[in-house]
Amino acid sequence: MIRNQLRFSARVFLKDKFFSILNMLGLALGIAVSIILLLILQNDLSYDKYHANYKRIYRLGGHLQATGVDGRSARSARELGAILKAEFPEVQEVVRANSWDRTLLKYEPKDGEEKAFYEENIVRTDSTYFQVFTHKFIAGDPKTCLRDLRTLVVTESTAKRYFGDDNPLDKSLILDGTPWKVTAVIEDVPENTHLKFDILLSRLVDREWVIENGAVKSEAFWNPDVYTYLLMPDHYNPKDFMAKFPAIYTKYFKSFGDQVGGKYTPILEPLADIHFNSTLQADEPHGNKAYLYAFTGIGIFIILLACINYMNLSTAKSVNRAGEIAMKKTLGSSKRALVFSFLMESVFLSMLSLVLAIGLVFFVLKGTSFNTLVGKNLSPDFLHNPLLLFGSIGIALGIGIISGLYPAFYLPGIPTITALKGAFKNRKSSHVLRRVLITTQFAISIFVVVCTLFMQDQIDFMRSRELGFNKENVVVLPILDTLVQHQLTGIKNEFLQNPNITAATTSYSIPGMNVDGGSVMMAESKEGMTQQRFTGMFVGDDYLKTMGITLVDGRDFQTGPKADVSDVFIANEAAVKLMGWGKDSTDRQGPIGRKLKWFHAEKDGHIIGVVKDFNFNSLHNAIEPLIIVKVDTEGGWLHLRVKGENLPETMAYIKKKWAEFDPNHPYEYFFLDERFNAQYKEDEVQHTLLSNLAYICMFISLLGLLGLSAFTAAQRTKEIGVRKVHGASVPHIIFLLYKDVMYLILTAAVIIVPLAYYVIEKWMGNFAYQTSLNVFTFVGVALTALVFSFFTVAFHSLKTARMNPVNALKYE
Known part of the structure; x- marks a missing residue:
């Protein structure tokens, strides 16, 4: 029976190829998008779960509170891990990990060419x-590979980069002039983990403890500097840990905490929760559930659109199949058999669409830069990924059943006698349903397109907004050599001899990249000297001038023989407001001269200047109170402001000169504006994905409209012939056929505007600085939908409208 039904479904498919292909295209797009979204969901929801013990691993963070300080950090003091291992029996093992700064690594074979690469994913950890943690070993012993000092473990791709096909074990990589022996090679770390690395270094170095009267007295415990992971027993309750921690606080934290009015509360995060649920500072970039929900929602929309297309065309074509259905009923087919038959047709079409969808998925993931765009390594490996295989089949079956459900129950209900007489016409309820479905389709499409356009507006706004400093045409070079660092004054002066280089400075902080997260200082207030946390920027000479930062009060740092030292500071307007340093009726001093010093400094410093607020971080965040500090020894990054003209010539000059100053390191640089805008990469990726999904939504809607308009034009051929005989023009007839669609699209636009406005406002809440919502965007999208739908309807309507009235009157 099923074999016969499959043959019949194939005949139905081939009988009306145009409508079958339209349906298959829509369903294939819906299934392909669903498969890719399934891979994204599988990737994100399985973060860190490849570790065998992931349910037993917790990361130890902390909530640090003191006067003027309140922060929740993903890091903890490196001393704390060993203490917990010694004093808490339930802590079965402790691992600490700390990211290593970007470093040049070299391999110097006895015979052969030296290989050197800058490595960014280096982590130093415990044995x-x-x-x-679970990793697959290619070579080496997991029990001993990190036991000795100056040993390291490399990933497979890293080993290939340095050693080619040679065995890397016991060979050495030079790091900061010191050889480190390779003791193991592991498979590349999966992309879906928050703890990413290419190289693991052995032996974190502990800080010294201060013991006084038999008790630990050190502020080290208040300085979180490493990620600490605890291996706990099965089904461990973190509340037990929290209940026992006060004893640790009293013994190790309390002494210094009492001095600063402090409080420390540990935070235990299950490993699998970190990617989506962590809100701690100093954390690695993590997932955004809102975007995941958005993609899933739009994926469901696309499936719904494809299903609507099938339902619309199936019910519309019921007139053509009325005789067939009536004949089957006359020959004894039951309603159940007819329902099954129509469901088989839709499932058959859906499974054909699955084959096409799989081809589309392979093309997107293997033939385009999609994986690079989303920063993932999604693979359409259906044979080795059971969830993907059975999930894809399940999606196709589900779409087939949902698509065919209404037609399967609607079509067998056609009256037999009416159908045999050839007098059957679609019921009024069928026309109403089609109108509702078309309105729903375009409402969804308009909603997604509007949201996408507003996302683009916000991203453009962030890129073009005045930041309070000039990020354009600033070339930044890392200062990696101590000899270069000691000659920076002369190097800057030599660069400034070039007329295309207008200013030069140095800084340990780069806006949008590595501005210091916070320094606790003692600041003058109405209550006296109180501790307060400020964001800090540590800069060299001429920083304000080079960066185009506006000084609104006081003076800049002095240079030359009378250069300022580290006990003078420049604050931003946000810091002035925070501390209440502004001039008012009771205090006419203002901010200049206010006392400010480092927490343990004996000598008071003071404020010498105030700069206008500038966005040194992403526009996702409001401007924080900032203190700019002039360093005694310049270093970090060299900033050169260049002219926009003759840029290739200027860059060639900089490269040549820098090779003379630092011949020991490969030349590298970046433009400040590009690095600053990189903060919005995630937003741009989400926008690109949503844009593509929006196009697919609109395309599927137009596909359905194309098929429906073709069928409607064919059904109204005789009516059109009569109208032409009575003098109707071709444009009049096309408008007649388009009129109903136009009203439905306008209705869809009116219905969806409030929802779109609400969703966009919620999304805008992620940004401290927002573009305005432009009502013309809504109008423009609605008009665009009208234009595209008009041409879609006109594609078939024009042929029917231009037909000879004589032939039209003979039709049917």
Whole structure:
């Protein structure tokens, strides 16, 4: 029976190829998008779950509170791990990890060419790392590979980069002039983990403890500097840990905490929760559930659109199949058999669409830069990924059943006698349903397109907004050599001899990249000297001038023989407001001269200037109170402001000169504006994905409209012939056929505007600085939908409208 039904479904498919292909295209797009979204969901929801013990691993963070300080950090003091291992029996193992600064690594073979690369994903950790975390070893012993000092473990791709096909074990990589022996090679770390690395270094170095009267007295415990992971027993309750921690606080934290009015509360995060649920500072970039929900929602929309297309065309074509259905009923087919038959047709079409969808998925993931765009390594490996295989089949079956459900129950209900007489016409309820479905389709499409356009507006706004400093035409070079660092004054002066280089400075902080997260200082207030946390920027000479930062009060740092030292500071307007340093009726001093010093400094410093607020971080965040500090020894990054003209010539000059100053390191640089805008990469990726999904939504809607308009034009051929005989023009007839669609699209636009406005406002809440919502965007999208739908309807309507009235009157 099923074999016969499949043959019949194939005949139905081939009988009306145009409508079958339209349906298959829509369903294939819906299934392909669903499969890719399934891969994204599988990737994101399985973060860190490849570790065998992931349910038992917790990351230890902390909530640090003191006067003027309140922060929740993903890091903890490196001393704390060993203490917890010693005093808490339930802590079965401890691993600490700390990211290493970007470093040049070299391999110097005895015979052959030296290989050198800058490495950014280096982590220093404990010898217990592989007792807690799971990785597949290609070479080496997981129990001993990190036991000795100056040993390291590399990933497979890293080993290939340095050693080619040679065995890397016991060979050495030079790091900061010191050889580190390779003791193991592991498979590349999966992309879906928050703890990413290419190289693991052995042996974190502990800080010294201060012991006084038999008790630990050190502020080290209040300085979180490493990520600490605890391996706990099965089904461990973190509340037990929290209940026991006060004893640790009293013994190790309390002494210094009492001095600063402090409080420390540990935070235990299950490993699998970090990617989506962590809100701690100093954390690695993590997932955004809102975007995941948005993609899933739009994926469901696309499936719904494809299903609507099938339902619309199936019910519209019921007139053509009325005789067939009536004949089957006359020959004894039951309603159940007819329902099954129509469901088989839709499932058959859906499974054909699955084959096409799989081809589309392979093309997107293997033939385009999609994986690079989303920063993932999605693979359409259906044979080795059971969830993907059965999930895809389940999606196709589900779409087939949902698409065919209404037609399967609607079509068998056609009256037999009426159908046999050839007098059957679609019921009024069928026309109403089609109108509702078309309105729903375009409402969804308009909603997604509007949201996408507003996202683009916000991203453009962030890129073009005045930041309070000039990020354009600033070339930044890392200062990696101590000899270069000691000659920076002369190097800057030599660069400034070039007329295309207008200013030069140095800084340990780069806006949008590595501005210091916070320094606790003692600041003058109405209550006296109180501790307060400020964001800090540590800069060299001429920083304000080079960066185009406006000084609104006081003076800049002095240079030359009378250069300022580290006990003078420049504040931004936000810091002045925070501390209440503004001039008012009771205090006419203002901010200049206010006392400010480092927490343990004996000598008071003071404020010498105030700069206008500028966005040194992403526009996602409001401007924080900032203190700019002039360093005694310049270093970090060299900033050169260049003219926009003759840029290739200027860059060639900088490269040549820098090779003379620092021949020991490969030349590298970046433009400040590009690095600053990189903060919005995630937003741009989400926008690109949503844009593509929006196009697919609109395309599927137009596909359905194309098929429906073709069928409607064919059904109204005789009516059109009569109208032409009575003098109707071709434009009049096309408008007649388009009129109903136009009203439905306008209705869809009116219905969806409030929802779109609400969703966009909620999304805008992620940004401290927002573009305005332009009502013309809504109008423009609605008009665009009208234009595209008009041409879609006109594609078939024009042929029918231009037909000879004589032939039209003979039709049917």
